[in-house]
Amino acid sequence: MxxxxxxxxxxxxxxxxxxxxxxxxxxxxxxxxxxxxxxxxxxxxxxxxxxxxxxxxxxxxxxxxxxxxxxxxxxxxxxxNNNSSEEEVEEEEDGDEVNELLEDICMGPFVQIEMTDVQQGLDDALPNSNMGYDRFQDLLQDAQRELYPGCEKFSKLSFVLKLYNMKVTQKLSNKYFTMMLKLLNEAMPKGVELPKSHYEAKNMLRELSFGYEVIHACINDCILYLKEYENNELCPRWGESRYKSCEGKGKKIPQKILRYFPLKSRLQRLFMSRKISSDMRWHKEKRVKETNIFRHPADSMTWEEFDIRHPWFSAEPRNVRLGLASDGFNPFSNMSNSYSMWPVMVFPYNLPPWKCMKEPYLFMSLLIPGPRSPGKEIDVYLRPLIDELKELWVDGVMTYDASTMCTFRLHVALLWTINDFSAYGDLSGWVTKGYMACPVCNFDASSIRLEHGEKICWFCHRRWLPLDHKW
Known part of the structure; x- marks a missing residue:
């Protein structure tokens, strides 16, 4: 039609x-x-x-x-066949992508690297720079070991990864996942190579950088117990204890915990899939440029101006440009409960527009705890992310590219932050209330307080219009 x-x-x-x-x-x-x-x-x-x-x-x-x-x-x-649905199609596509990613992860980095050279260049060639040679060997063996004698379709690593992917996408509990692993161990042929619990499976996949860091924080949002404060037990500003009061001899429980998901390994994993690695160059190699047509952030003036200012960065199309977004939410779906938790998300803009804002490519970088909003102290919690972004901008990180089967030095730049007006005030440090609430007018804001009441009004907005405008 x-x-x-x-x-x-x-x-x-x-x-x-x-x-x-x-x-x-x-x-x-x-x-x-x-x-x-x-x-x-x-x-x-x-x-x-x-x-x-x-x-x-x-x-x-x-x-x-x-x-x-x-x-x-x-x-x-x-x-x-009217039983098929969009969800089933998406699951099939996810399965194909997992297969491709497994093939690239398990075999890609080793096609051109001699095993005698792996120990020397392991930190640069593999996605987890903290992985030792012995653990790398174990992971490689898991990727090549049959799930059970005679199984040609799955290796131990590929089967566990697929199971864990099902757990996450279908939101299965840890207890249910452990029960399923026990049942599979009993049902499968003798000699099956499967972890026996969720804990063992999690430890196995941790070698692929699927974990996060736990960082203790001051109850008053003053500091993170990190670097120079790592061994402190009291807040240097207010003297608050790092831990909750505990009379027994049990494990010390911190007052507040920040969860930090390292960005470096997650960006490196994008390049370990041939398909995604190719898409990370889309903005340079496949984007159609048309005057006055805005289809992608790469069409913006900001992107072009950044390329002019930093030609060394734009010369490598695989260098990643990020956006950052943050806002508070109530995790208990109960608006009468005043609890606010703040996730900080980053997303790569290199990808084509039909991918760059999809869920698989949105990375949670920080999970800032509640129960109240961090407000202007959010910069305390952003410190680990900012430190890593500085390192990725200046030094970069060696990354394996599965599409070209070689390594390159990956650099990263943060171009934009996206948030509502109140969160903008927290992230930028600009006051979004009072006489100078407008970040555009800055100190030239035309504002007065009303005579009867506490409201502030802003006038003279028409000064921004052209002189020949009808208003």
């Missing part, structure tokens, strides 16, 4: 005819209440509405211009 009418203005007669044709198609895909998904530009196939309501929405709001394949209204729908 011709769908060019979707791009036409709503007053065009061909657009009205297109709506009529669409309604005729949608009649075959209504539920028992005679409703179907509404594809207008506001609903975007989320709510179900009756056909007259859908027609009215399409006339008023227009068709969603991105909805060119009518998957919710019969196109590409297999009537012979």
């Amino acid at each position: 011709d769908k060019s009418w979707i791009q036409l203005p709503r007053i065009d007669p061909h657009y009205a005819k297109g709506i009529k044709d669409f309604i005729e198609v949608a009649k075959a895909y209504v539920d028992d209440k005679n409703r179907t998904r509404c594809p207008c530009s506001k609903c975007k196939n989320i709510p179900h509405r009756t056909l007259p309501e859908v027609k009215g929405h399409l006339c008023q709001n227009g068709m969603d211009k991105m909805y060119t394949r009518w998957e919710w209204h019969g196109e590409g729908y297999d009537m012979a």
